[in-house]
Amino acid sequence: MDITLRNKNILIASTQNWYSPFLSKHYLAIELTKENHVYFVNPPRFIHKLNKPYKKFHDETNENLSVLTPQWLPKSHSFPLAKIVSLLIFKYTYRKIIKSINLIITFNPIYHVLSECFPGIPIIYYCVDYYPLPGIEKNILEKANIIIVSSRALLEKHSGVYPNTFYLPHGIDFPDNKPMVRETSSTNLKSPIIGFIGNICKRLDYRLIYKMITTYPDYSFVFAGPYAESLLGEGLDNSQLTMLKSFNNVSLTGEIPKDLIDSYIAEFDICIIPYDTDLENIKYCNPIKTLQYLRCGKPIVSTSFPEINIIKDLAYVAKSADEFIELINYALKNETESKRYARINFAKKQSWASRLSRLEVLVNEHI
Secondary structure (H helix, E strand, O other): OOOOOOOOEEEEEOOOOOOOOOOHHHHHHHHHOOOOEEEEEOOOEEHHHOOOOOOOOEEEEEOOEEEEOOEEOOOOOOOHHHHHHHHHHHHHHOOOOOOOOOEEEEOOHHHHHHHHOOOOOOEEEEEOOOOOOHHHHHHHHHHOOEEEEOOHHHHHHHHOOOOOEEEOOOOOOOHHHOOOOOOOOOOOOOOOEEEEEOOOOOOEOHHHHHHHHHHOOOOEEEEEOOOOOOOOOOOOOHHHHHHHHOOOOEEEOOOOOHHHHHHHHHOOOEEEEOEOOOOHHHHHOOOOHHHHHHHOOOOEEEEOOHHHHOOOOOOEEEOOHHHHHHHHHHHHHOOOHHHHHHHHHHHHOOOHHHHHHHHHHHHHHHO
16 A cells, blocks of 8 residues: 555644644644645534634635534544434535545544544554543554654553554754744843743643742743643643732743744743643653754753653753752853754754654554
């Protein structure tokens, strides 16, 4: 079977909406659209919520990308009758849009049921995070022809039971293939600026953040990203939001357009990843923000988790809150051009094109 990733119709089932901040599934879709047609399937819109505002159910974003938002009955991933009805709705809604599918890549475990719409079509489960409902995830793990994981901890977790599991970390691309350089600051914030890009959610260590902000009252802290409730219930607690808003030296931007991510990072003196390492899911994470920071050549101070430790020669990794706070000052005082270029050069080798080439090899060897 010819499974080269060119001139194909590929369905990508996502855990995030196409219109949300871009993550690995969005960037993979963009890379695939260069030589394929991609049907990007948003998380389902449950029928009992259809009276609320929503995006249209089909959007031709460009000639090689169709964005679909299925209408589902609640619990279609687990109740047989609900599943049957939801699949019938899916087939009927998109019967004139989806002519054929050559490959399914699902980031979303609940979309294991889509395999029943396209019997015999190869399935890749692209696992980029710890999934809190193992019973649901087991369905897609058993159906998938290939399981791709984005962290070595996920590889260790799944490969013992599923030998068709392979490690493929996130990629990153440079706009116009040019490394990012620091821009003139467009803010009125006082330097140094300590910045975070991404979801402001329950994954962050707010005791550490409080201690960091109070230790450096003359520094500016920017948290650039959404803090609304997410699909997996990882939104920010009101008490945590109130705490952050109580400081005059803290700026919460809310969601920022993907095209402005690099301009925000360019204004940071230090980029931080203050994850709460007591949480089980942090062990399995590989945040794409790490590569976004490195692409801009910025010093990174992070709490310790397996994937960041792999590149600890390019990042400052703290094993305690006190060390994290000390490393912020150390990074500020010890920045050099050679360190900056080492980070940029590392990021340049992590292109999505290279990731897609590796994925194509795996597809041809194992499907």
